[in-house]
């Protein structure tokens with residue numbers, strides 16, 4: 123395998139053809155990659171707002187969750203925007219210390235607030 127590879131590609135930002143030196147290059151220039159990054163960020167924001175709407179439609183009220191002092195596993199995942207798997211990993215490596223109420227695992231809001239800060 124030669125390291126001097128040249129791959130004709132189309133910039134995904136400006137649609138101009140260019141010669142890429144690696145197979146992962148997606149942009150013709152730094153300018154285009156910067157523009158695209160902003161574009162992605164903007165899309166993420168829009169997506170988040172849509173998610174809020176979606177959550178409300180399925181009966182999940184983020185504002186209510188945010189106002190709670192104790193959160194369930196599910197609520198903690200929603201609040202942090204992480205998967206259940208990730209949450210259990212945080213608990214396992216002691217990033218998050220859960221509390222127990224009866225047999226139920228709950229997470230103190232202050233533990234999460236501490237994490238976010």
Ligand SMILES: [Zn+2]
Nearest residue numbers: 133136150154
């Ligand atoms: Zn470009």
